[in-house]
Amino acid sequence: MDLGTSAVKVSALDHSGQIVAQESFGYDLIQQQPGYNEQNPEDWVSGTTVAIVRLILTDHLAAEDIEGLSFSGQMHGLVLLDENKKVLRPAILWNDTRTTAQREEIMDKMGDEFIDITRNQPLEGFTLAKLLWVKENEPDIWKKAKYFVLPKDYVRYRMTGNLAMDYSDATGTVLLDVAKGQWSQRICDVFDIPMSMCPPLIKSIDLAGTVTPAYAEFSGLTTDTKVFGGAADNAAGAVGAGILHPNMVMSSIGTSGVVLKYEDNADVNYHGVLQFEDHAIPDKFYSMGVTLAAGYSLSWFKKTFAPAEDFNDVVASAGKSTVGANGLLYTPYIVGERAPYADANIRGSFTGIDGIHQRYDFVRAVLEGIIFSFRDLFDIYEENGGDFDTVVSIGGGAKSPLWLQIQADIFNRKVVSLKNEQGPGMGAAMMAATGLGWFDSLQDCAKTFVHFGKEYQPIPANVAKYQQLHKIYKQVYGQTKQISEELLDYRRENLN
Numbered sequence: 001m002d003l004g005t006s007a008v009k010v011s012a013l014d015h016s017g018q019i020v021a022q023e024s025f026g027y028d029l030i031q032q033q034p035g036y037n038e039q040n041p042e043d044w045v046s047g048t049t050v051a052i053v054r055l056i057l058t059d060h061l062a063a064e065d066i067e068g069l070s071f072s073g074q075m076h077g078l079v080l081l082d083e084n085k086k087v088l089r090p091a092i093l094w095n096d097t098r099t100t101a102q103r104e105e106i107m108d109k110m111g112d113e114f115i116d117i118t119r120n121q122p123l124e125g126f127t128l129a130k131l132l133w134v135k136e137n138e139p140d141i142w143k144k145a146k147y148f149v150l151p152k153d154y155v156r157y158r159m160t161g162n163l164a165m166d167y168s169d170a171t172g173t174v175l176l177d178v179a180k181g182q183w184s185q186r187i188c189d190v191f192d193i194p195m196s197m198c199p200p201l202i203k204s205i206d207l208a209g210t211v212t213p214a215y216a217e218f219s220g221l222t223t224d225t226k227v228f229g230g231a232a233d234n235a236a237g238a239v240g241a242g243i244l245h246p247n248m249v250m251s252s253i254g255t256s257g258v259v260l261k262y263e264d265n266a267d268v269n270y271h272g273v274l275q276f277e278d279h280a281i282p283d284k285f286y287s288m289g290v291t292l293a294a295g296y297s298l299s300w301f302k303k304t305f306a307p308a309e310d311f312n313d314v315v316a317s318a319g320k321s322t323v324g325a326n327g328l329l330y331t332p333y334i335v336g337e338r339a340p341y342a343d344a345n346i347r348g349s350f351t352g353i354d355g356i357h358q359r360y361d362f363v364r365a366v367l368e369g370i371i372f373s374f375r376d377l378f379d380i381y382e383e384n385g386g387d388f389d390t391v392v393s394i395g396g397g398a399k400s401p402l403w404l405q406i407q408a409d410i411f412n413r414k415v416v417s418l419k420n421e422q423g424p425g426m427g428a429a430m431m432a433a434t435g436l437g438w439f440d441s442l443q444d445c446a447k448t449f450v451h452f453g454k455e456y457q458p459i460p461a462n463v464a465k466y467q468q469l470h471k472i473y474k475q476v477y478g479q480t481k482q483i484s485e486e487l488l489d490y491r492r493e494n495l496n
């Protein structure tokens, strides 16, 4: 089960890792005010169940053959439950940014101690700020709240009757003491959150229960199907991309972009500039930086300046430009940024526009600017002694051979794509397969389930040019910060 923000995708895989059937079901966002993003947890349960029913009735999968299931879930979303484990209000999602005051309150009360315990900054998107928002703004609901879980944990609860949260998603609540692997008593005390609200912690490959008779009747599954913990979508994506060894980094170009690195232990401290999370592999970790508008930058450009053209043709047109887009730079901050700059007010720019530039130079600048932003994250890894030789590229952006070569040249590392990429759903299936005992470990499972595609090697002449340009790119954030803030003030005052 890949429980995303726009849809749930349910995939059935066999022992060899082949997909035998796949169904999905979409659901809506509730956006009552700017910055508010909520979803109804019942929609996740209904959508997941419809997809399972279709697997059985439309794709003719025998329910008895479904030995196990597991999850990848959108991270950070707050689901509040009462003493009878009934949902108290719509879930407040990862992309809901109403919580700036709570983010500041957390830093004012705990400062660096908070980052040392959780290894993360208390950003607006993370669960603790959402808990505090409900406590401060909806006291009647807060009084009734007895438990909180994350989106996929709620679906798992409805299937098994057992409440639990896996470690990889628990780090994203920023209530976990990462080094100790326990809920943080200190953070709960400072913010007066009863420890009893935090659900039991399980590993991603742990058995969370079996399908209850009630859910079996609802879905057509049998009560023999085993349900495993599952993981945060980025942890599951990393498992599905084979990021299971210290020498590997994942670069994901979806709507947003993620640079994610496997971490062997919790010794490294990025001081909250990068997110630091428990991996789906027991006692292992990953760090990641998120570029909010990666693929979105390209989609925005195409929709705005080439609406009638084929997406592939627009991307391929960048091949007519040169390395460095004939001296044109793009910064992808068009919806603000999360890493390396946690700055909701920064906005994007094209710098160096010249009368000689053609539209294909702009396309090239967009492709390069997104990867320069990823390169900023690589620099943080290098400053912290990160050692890796392989970058696995996933997401919609990995469809373009030109973009894969640009990544190899800007990262100055070998870049590989995946054959038949399935994203986080593949990782979820691998957790079920490993939990069922088909494989000894996720690493062992990856040997059968994960297959790398073509390799792209850095071209030395391009690497040198990109190194020179990245130095210039790095100056743009500082030099456009003030201008971005003034323009945003202007928009707030003058536009609806």
Ligand SMILES: Nc1ncnc2c1ncn2[C@@H]1O[C@H](COP(=O)(O)OP(=O)(O)O)[C@@H](O)[C@H]1O
Pocket: 253, 254, 255, 256, 294, 295, 296, 297, 298, 299, 311, 312, 315, 394, 395, 396, 397, 398, 399, 400, 403
């Ligand atoms: N043919 C293509 N070549 C390069 N990039 C593409 C292509 N098709 C789509 N994309 C990029 O992939 C992004 C979507 O990736 P995807 O992994 O499907 O994202 P998400 O799961 O967040 O919706 C789009 O924003 C777009 O910029």
Ligand SMILES: O=C(CO)[C@@H](O)[C@H](O)COP(=O)(O)O
Pocket: 003, 004, 005, 006, 073, 074, 075, 076, 094, 095, 125, 233, 234, 275, 290
């Ligand atoms: O906030 C984060 C990671 O910190 C996001 O990665 C969400 O977890 C995204 O969910 P989808 O876009 O995959 O639904």
